[in-house]
Amino acid sequence: xxxxxxxxxxxxxxxxxxxxxxxxxxxxxxxxxxxxxxxxxxxxxxxxxxxxxxxxxxxxxxxxxxxxxxxxxxxxxxxxxxxxxxxxxxxxxxxxxxxxxxxxxxxxxxxxxxxxxxxxxxxxxxxxxxxxxxxxxxxxxxxxxxxxxxxxxxxxxxxxxxxxxxxxxxxxxxxxxxxxxxxxxxxxxxxxxxxxxxxxxxx
Numbered sequence: 001x002x003x004x005x006x007x008x009x010x011x012x013x014x015x016x017x018x019x020x021x022x023x024x025x026x027x028x029x030x031x032x033x034x035x036x037x038x039x040x041x042x043x044x045x046x047x048x049x050x051x052x053x054x055x056x057x058x059x060x061x062x063x064x065x066x067x068x069x070x071x072x073x074x075x076x077x078x079x080x081x082x083x084x085x086x087x088x089x090x091x092x093x094x095x096x097x098x099x100x101x102x103x104x105x106x107x108x109x110x111x112x113x114x115x116x117x118x119x120x121x122x123x124x125x126x127x128x129x130x131x132x133x134x135x136x137x138x139x140x141x142x143x144x145x146x147x148x149x150x151x152x153x154x155x156x157x158x159x160x161x162x163x164x165x166x167x168x169x170x171x172x173x174x175x176x177x178x179x180x181x182x183x184x185x186x187x188x189x190x191x192x193x194x195x196x197x198x199x200x201x202x203x
Contacts, residue, residue, distance in 0.1 A: 004140050005119075013137075014123075016130055018201075020139045023165045026199040027191050029054040030138065032083055032115065034172035035062050035069035043172045043184065044076050050188040052198035054078050056172065057115040057136075060085035060105030070108075079200035081113030081136060082106060090121040098125050113201060134203050138169040144176040144183060151182025158187045164196065 010019050021028060029047075034040045034056055047054055056073050058080055063070045073080060085105035090098050098121075102114065114133035116125075121135070129135060142158040143149045149157070158168050168187075170180060191198060 005137065014126055014130065016134070017126065018134060018136045018167070020165045020167055021201065023199075025164055025195075026197040027162070027164065028167045028199055028201055029170065029187070030057060030081075030115070030136070030167060030201070031055070031170050031172040032057045032117075033062070033087065034058055035066050035073060036172055036174060037066050037069050039174060039177050039180070040066075040069050040172045041072060042177075043170075043180070044072060044078075046184050046188060047078070047198075048076065049185075050192050050198060052188055052192075053200040054198070055081055055113065055136075055201045057081040057083035057113070058105075058109050059083050059087055060108045061087075063105075063108040067108075077200075079111075079113070079202065080109055081111045081115055081201075082109045082133065083115050084117055087117045089118055090116050090125050092120075095122070095124045095128060099128055102129065112203065136167065136201060139166040141169040142179075142183060144179040145171050145173065149179060151179050154179040154183040155186050155190075158183060159190050167201070 035058055056078055082105050085101045088101050112133055113136050114129055115136050140162055142154045144154045
């Protein structure tokens with residue numbers, strides 16, 4: 001079963017928090033927690049095979065450590081977003097400390113998009129960050145990072161009952177790589193065969 005946030009939970013958030021995008025023909029693949037010097041280039045190769053564009057929500061600490069890999073994302077024409085500097089959980093941090101971490105990441109990631117790690121962000125943090133960013137969640141999460149999910153399940157999570165405008169969450173991280181190697185090429189083929197555009201998030 002994919003990780004789809006129930007509509008009743010979505011409605012608790014401000015209307016400018018993005019869960020999906022109104023589109024008749026596009027699917028939006030997203031990748032969190034990179035860049036990684038092995039996984040991210042592999043992801044970029046897969047996307048290129050299908051002429052697909054995606055959005056990479058990067059950690060500032062990883063961009064600082066792997067600037068060449070980050071530049072590869074930009075050079076390939078994909079979109080990037082801020083994912084904090086150090087993968088902080090918003091529910092466990094004060095708003096000033098959380099904003100400081102996001103701000104520090106912005107030294108390395110120039111973007112108007114932000115995704116909170118784990119989807120954890122409180123209303124005070126949303127209010128402040130919405131002045132600077134469009135906050136992007138997801139329609140479905142593949143759960144590629146989970147030890148309890150295998151490649152075929154990851155594929156099903158990313159495709160079952162998924163329609164136009166959906167934002168699908170993956171991770172270009174080492175712990176997700178085994179599931180990603182199975183699922184991502186099949187996901188790209190699946191949506192291409194259904195004549196969807198695989199697009200980056202452009203606001």
